[in-house]
Amino acid sequence: MTAVYVSRPEDESAPRLADARPLYIATGADTLVQLDGPVLCISREERPEQYFPLQRIGRVHTAESVQWTSEALMACAHRGIGVLFVDEEGAVTARLLGRPGERDELYGRLMEFLLLPQAMGMYQYWLNDQDRRTAWWAGSKLGVPVHARDPRRCREAIGRLAARYAGTQGAERSGQWLRAIAYGWMQSHLQDHGLGADNELGRSGQPALASDLTRLLMWYLEPARIGWLKRRYLAATRKGEPLRPPRQEDLIRLFESRAVRAAGRGRAITGTLHRWLIHET
Numbered sequence: 001m002t003a004v005y006v007s008r009p010e011d012e013s014a015p016r017l018a019d020a021r022p023l024y025i026a027t028g029a030d031t032l033v034q035l036d037g038p039v040l041c042i043s044r045e046e047r048p049e050q051y052f053p054l055q056r057i058g059r060v061h062t063a064e065s066v067q068w069t070s071e072a073l074m075a076c077a078h079r080g081i082g083v084l085f086v087d088e089e090g091a092v093t094a095r096l097l098g099r100p101g102e103r104d105e106l107y108g109r110l111m112e113f114l115l116l117p118q119a120m121g122m123y124q125y126w127l128n129d130q131d132r133r134t135a136w137w138a139g140s141k142l143g144v145p146v147h148a149r150d151p152r153r154c155r156e157a158i159g160r161l162a163a164r165y166a167g168t169q170g171a172e173r174s175g176q177w178l179r180a181i182a183y184g185w186m187q188s189h190l191q192d193h194g195l196g197a198d199n200e201l202g203r204s205g206q207p208a209l210a211s212d213l214t215r216l217l218m219w220y221l222e223p224a225r226i227g228w229l230k231r232r233y234l235a236a237t238r239k240g241e242p243l244r245p246p247r248q249e250d251l252i253r254l255f256e257s258r259a260v261r262a263a264g265r266g267r268a269i270t271g272t273l274h275r276w277l278i279h280e281t
Helices: 070-078 105-113 119-141 151-192 200-204 209-239 248-257 259-280
Strands: 021-025 031-036 039-044 047-053 057-063 082-086 092-096
Touching: 021 151, 021 248, 031 070, 039 070, 057 151, 070 082, 070 092, 082 151, 092 151, 105 119, 105 259, 119 151, 119 209, 119 259, 151 209, 151 248, 151 259, 209 248, 209 259, 248 259
Parallel strands: 021 057, 057 082
Antiparallel strands: 031 039, 039 047, 082 092
C-alpha cells in the first residue's frame, strides 16, 4: 500500500472501501503504530510520519517487533481489519481478528454442517481430497514426476527446487513469508464471509479453516515462487555475482503482483467448500 499523507481526517463512521488494500509494516522496534482519528499513524525515528486511512486498509501484516498502541489495535478490530504479526523467519506469531462481514451464508452452512456427529471426519476427507488435487496441479506446473505428485512427495520436490535456487535458508524463509501473506489474505476473505472472532466458530478454532484453506492456496502460489527464485539464481549466475538472500519485501511484491489471480484462486477454494457443504447438508 502506498503511503498516504492525510491533512484532513475522514469521517470515522465511513465504511471500509471495497477496494481496500493490504498494509505491510516490515520495519523494526523503532516503529510505532498509533491511532490519529480515523487513520493509522506510523512513525519511525528520524523519518516523517506516514498516515493510512482505516477506510482504505483491507488487512495488516506487521513485524512482531513493531510497537502498537492498544487504541490502534482496537480501531482495526472494530472496523473488521485483521492484523497478522510475523517474526523474522516469516512465521505467524499472533493474529487479531476483527468483526465478521455481513455475507454469512458460508458461516451458516458450516455451522449447520458441524452439528453432524461425523462432521470433522467428513471435513478432513474433503480437505485431503482437495490437497491431492491442488498438489497434482502444482506438481504438473513444476515438472514434478507423475509418481511424485501426491502432497507429501510433491512438497518435498518443491522444497528441493527452492533450495537449489535459494539455498536451504532462503527456500524456507521465502516459503514461510509467502505462506504468512497468503494466510492473511485468506483470514480477511473468511472474515468477509462472517467467519470472524466474535462467533462460535472463531472462538473454538475448529476447524482451523484459515490455516487449512491457506494450505490449498499455497499450491497455486508455489509455481510463482519457484519461478521467481529460479530467475534470481540464473541472473546472479550469469553476472557472476553472489546470490542475494530473498527478503520479506520481495515476497510481498511477488504476492501483490499476482494479487488478482491469487484472490481468484482463493475465492474458488471457498466456493468449492461452500458447494460441498450445500451438498452434505
